[in-house]
Amino acid sequence: MAVKVIDVNVGIFDENDRIAEEVRGKNRENGTFMINIMASPGAGKTSTLLRTIDALKGDFRIGVMEADIEASVDAEKMEAAGVRSIQVHTGGECAMDASMVQQTLQQFETSDLDLLFMENVGNLVCTAEQDTGAHVNVEILSLPEGDDKPLKYPLMFRVCQCVLINKIDTRSYFAFDDAAVTERIHRLNPQAEIFFVSAKTGEGFDDWIRWIREQAAKEMGK
Amino acid sequence: MAVKVIDVNVGIFDENDRIAEEVRGKNRENGTFMINIMASPGAGKTSTLLRTIDALKGDFRIGVMEADIEASVDAEKMEAAGVRSIQVHTGGECAMDASMVQQTLQQFETSDLDLLFMENVGNLVCTAEQDTGAHVNVEILSLPEGDDKPLKYPLMFRVCQCVLINKIDTRSYFAFDDAAVTERIHRLNPQAEIFFVSAKTGEGFDDWIRWIREQAAKEMGK
Numbered sequence: 001m002a003v004k005v006i007d008v009n010v011g012i013f014d015e016n017d018r019i020a021e022e023v024r025g026k027n028r029e030n031g032t033f034m035i036n037i038m039a040s041p042g043a044g045k046t047s048t049l050l051r052t053i054d055a056l057k058g059d060f061r062i063g064v065m066e067a068d069i070e071a072s073v074d075a076e077k078m079e080a081a082g083v084r085s086i087q088v089h090t091g092g093e094c095a096m097d098a099s100m101v102q103q104t105l106q107q108f109e110t111s112d113l114d115l116l117f118m119e120n121v122g123n124l125v126c127t128a129e130q131d132t133g134a135h136v137n138v139e140i141l142s143l144p145e146g147d148d149k150p151l152k153y154p155l156m157f158r159v160c161q162c163v164l165i166n167k168i169d170t171r172s173y174f175a176f177d178d179a180a181v182t183e184r185i186h187r188l189n190p191q192a193e194i195f196f197v198s199a200k201t202g203e204g205f206d207d208w209i210r211w212i213r214e215q216a217a218k219e220m221g222k
Numbered sequence: 223m224a225v226k227v228i229d230v231n232v233g234i235f236d237e238n239d240r241i242a243e244e245v246r247g248k249n250r251e252n253g254t255f256m257i258n259i260m261a262s263p264g265a266g267k268t269s270t271l272l273r274t275i276d277a278l279k280g281d282f283r284i285g286v287m288e289a290d291i292e293a294s295v296d297a298e299k300m301e302a303a304g305v306r307s308i309q310v311h312t313g314g315e316c317a318m319d320a321s322m323v324q325q326t327l328q329q330f331e332t333s334d335l336d337l338l339f340m341e342n343v344g345n346l347v348c349t350a351e352q353d354t355g356a357h358v359n360v361e362i363l364s365l366p367e368g369d370d371k372p373l374k375y376p377l378m379f380r381v382c383q384c385v386l387i388n389k390i391d392t393r394s395y396f397a398f399d400d401a402a403v404t405e406r407i408h409r410l411n412p413q414a415e416i417f418f419v420s421a422k423t424g425e426g427f428d429d430w431i432r433w434i435r436e437q438a439a440k441e442m443g444k
Contacts, residue, residue: 041262041346041375042367069347071373092377094316094347122374124263125291125316125345144366144389145264151293152344153263155314167366173392 005072005087006107008100016130020098023105023133030111033216034118036096036134038156040149041122043142044166046074047199049117050081055209060114060216065104067096067121074119084113095126098133115216124153135219142167143176150184157185162193162211169198227294227309228326238352242320245327245355252333255438256340258318258356260378262371263344265364266388268296269421271339275305277431282336282438287326289318289343296341306335317348320355337438346375357441364389365398372406379407384415384433391420 027034039045053062064085066074075087086108090100096118110116118134120127139160141149144167150157157163163185165178178196185192193211197204249256261267275284286307288296297309308330312322318340332338340356342349361382363371366389372379379385385407387400400418407414415433419426 040264040344040367041371042364068374070376071370073370073373092347092351094345121347122262123316123345123347125314125343126348129314142264142366144364144392145262148293148295149263151295152290154292170366170392170395173395 004108005075005089006104007089007091008103016098019102020131020133023098023101024135026105027110027116027133027135028220030113031220032110032113032116033220034116034134035212036118036120036132036137037140038120038124038127038137038160039122039140040124040142040145043122043140043145044199045119045122045140046077048140048164048166048197049119050077050083051199051202051205052209052212053081053083053117055205056115056212061112062115062117063108063110063113065101065108065116065118067100067119069093069121090121093126094121094123095130096120096132097130101133114220115212124149124156128153128156128159136161136215138162138164140164140166141181143170143174146174147177147181147184150181150188154188157188157192160189160192161215162195164208165194165196166199168196168203169201226330227297227311228329229311229313238320241324242353242355245320245323246357248327249332249338249355249357250442252335253442254332254335254338255442256338256356257434258340258342258354258359259362260342260346260349260359260382261344261362262346262364262367265344265362265367266421267341267344267362268299270362270386270388270419271341272299272303272305273421273424273427274431274434275303275339277427278337278434283334284337284339285330285332285335287323287330287338287340289322289341291315291343312343316343316345317352318342318354319352323355337434346371346378350375350378350381358383358437360384360386362386362388363403365392365396368396369399369403369406372403372410376410379410379414382411382414383437384417386430387416387418388421390418390425391423
């Protein structure tokens with residue numbers, strides 16, 4: 001399937017925070033709540049998004065910005081599910097920055113959207129270092145990756161308002177200590193919301209969906 | 223457990239290839255075969271290394287360079303298993319470059335080693351962009367990450383001589399197409415060796431261990 005693809009260039013680092021504020025301001029003006037989804041490759045970003053959008057699409061007009069280095073498979077999956085989406089190619093860059101988001105928004109009409117999800121490049125390092133202009137940051141950590149990831153990628157857990165622990169349907173296969181991961185995340189970020197979910201079965205999604213509704217209401221009055 | 227930690231600084235990009243050749247030459251002179259292990263966070267780098275070292279330690283003197291942004295948990299695991307190891311902290315950098323390896327080798331005595339493994343930062347993007355000075359590059363892709371990763375992170379699969387598909391013990395939990403992933407990898411890199419393994423059960427390790435022995439023999443005459 002042919003999806004629209006945008007090639008973007010990395011911005012000047014010092015300028016990033018200013019542009020991030022511009023992006024946030026513009027989206028707020030339009031009434032568009034933007035959620036930046038970050039995770040390792042294969043943690044389940046796309047499948048989590050598809051289930052999340054399905055749960056919210058009755059009440060919100062939703063769009064998705066898919067960021068990848070060069071592939072377009074995720075935007076194709078979104079289009080196949082009937083979700084308005086755009087594929088962004090980062091030209092080798094390991095994360096979206098605010099300038100790349102701004103360039104994308106100049107070509108991807110989102111002013112009529114209530115919710116805009118961005119699926120960032122699969123990466124726990126660079127993505128955490130850049131303010132993209134999103135209103136909230138969400139990290140998806142999957143059970144097979146292990147409960148030690150907050151120790152190894154602390155910045156990611158500091159910059160997120162919410163952490164989804166995904167693939168809990170695979171519990172019997174992986175040793176994963178819920179209490180330990182919760183303690184490690186909260187030591188870095190006491191305010192972080194943590195939800196244990198399965199994008200495959202839908203388990204745990206009610207709380208996560210409620211959280212998005214609350215955040216959108218708080219930020220945008222929706 | 224107290225492990226030795228080295229803090230390194232990123233090198234000048236243009237200089238990287240020259241320094242990588244210096245690192246390779248010096249290790250070759252010492253008879254030390256260096257293997258750079260790359261993967262997403264949680265793909266099983268440390269557990270694969272532990273099982274690999276266990277299979278080879280009777281015939282080779284082995285050391286491990288553990289690269290992380292700030293944690294030291296992996297070097298602690300290696301020390302606990304009696305493996306000579308050092309923890310490198312990259313100061314926020316998402317990958318080791320040749321200069322960082324060179325700085326580490328100035329403080330980590332490896333001249334008496336036959337095999338030196340480097341466990342790179344968990345990342346499929348930045349790690350692939352840098353020649354570290356290793357003799358071979360190996361990527362570990364785990365089943366839960368999905369068979370589409372060669373489409374999304376092609377450079378990683380281009381720069382590796384060998385790809386381990388790990389966690390095959392979790393087959394019943396994840397839809398993963400062996401033929402598709404093989405075809406996708408070989409389209410990017412026809413020479414790549416691919417082994418399907420489980421670091422948990424040891425399945426598939428014989429071929430991988432044989433491959434390391436062959437590479438070390440070819441490169442170093444060991």
